[in-house]
Amino acid sequence: MWILKWITKAxxxxxxxxxxxxxxxxxxxxxxFxxxxxxxxxxENKLLRLIGSVEKRQWNGDQSYF
Known part of the structure; x- marks a missing residue:
């Protein structure tokens, strides 16, 4: 998951x-401009919230986001 996070932010x-x-x-x-x-x-703010949500689910063992 961490690689996806960095790819999207980059x-x-x-x-x-x-x-x-x-x-x-x-x-x-x-x-x-x-x-x-x-x-x-x-x-960017929406992406950061999404990443945070997915990481929280991952931390809690919920794999339903896949």
């Missing part, structure tokens, strides 16, 4: 890195 971080690059090269506007950044923040 993928989300890579997405933000790409968006920062798009902003730096002028391919997206500040407004577009802010919209994407806001969505990134929301998705």
């Amino acid at each position: 993928s989300l971080s890579e997405t933000l890195t790409r968006v920062i690059g798009l902003k730096a090269t002028g391919q997206i506007s500040q407004s577009q 802010q919209q994407i950044d806001t969505l990134h923040y929301e998705v």
Whole structure:
């Protein structure tokens, strides 16, 4: 499970890195960057809650999430 956790977090971080690059090269506007950044923040928080929930179930021996 831990590998999935790190892969998903790394993928989300890579997405933000790409968006920062798009902003730096002028391919997206500040407004577009802010919209994407806001969505990134929301998705990151939901992902962290999901990971926490799955880890809690795993810790308690519940394998029903598979």
